[in-house]
Amino acid sequence: MTAAPWLDEDVIVAARSLLGWRIVSDIDGSQVVAVIDEVEAYAGEEDPASHAYRGRTPRNGVMFGKPGGLYVYRSYGIHWCMNVVVGPPGIARAVLLRGVRLIEGADTAIERRGRSDHLADGPGKLTQALGVTGVMDGHRVDEVPLRIDRRELTPASIVATPRVGISKAVHNPWRFVAQFE
């Protein structure tokens, strides 16, 4: 893919750079457009909280592949969560998408979510709203039906906090939440 500015070898830089970028999903023939407003950085084998910490497995193999790939995994046996691979091949750095702001296709998201509030303000919720499931594991984000194509908004500020729901390396403030104008 053409080098996106958020494909940075430094996963912290990459995570922050991804805020404000637009996601266009055409999965199942319905278009949903959203802007990324919350992410977490996972630094691969150097990061005890990363799925890649113990090395490559069948599940996390995508993270060890080319940057620009999508790593989708099932969480708690129920939800799907999606990451964007940003590190070079062999270095499993990835950015977990935790929250998006919907700008088009809210009706589709409401239908998929089965409710009209809290449509995409969590990792499992945003995948459901966008129609992302495990079949998208390994997909490349410059190709249909799921693209991260351009910066839509520029964050007025970015708040860094510890990551959510992890039990290791809990001190690293690698969760980033964008505030837009």
Add this chain to the structure above:
DNA sequence: TAGACGATGACCT
């Protein structure tokens, strides 16, 4: 092969 547990979310109080 069994058992533990998890990058969560919904619902109830």
Add this chain to the structure above:
DNA sequence: GGTCATCGTCTAG
């Protein structure tokens, strides 16, 4: 604020 559903993945034995 607390509890629990639910199952894939990994690890130990």
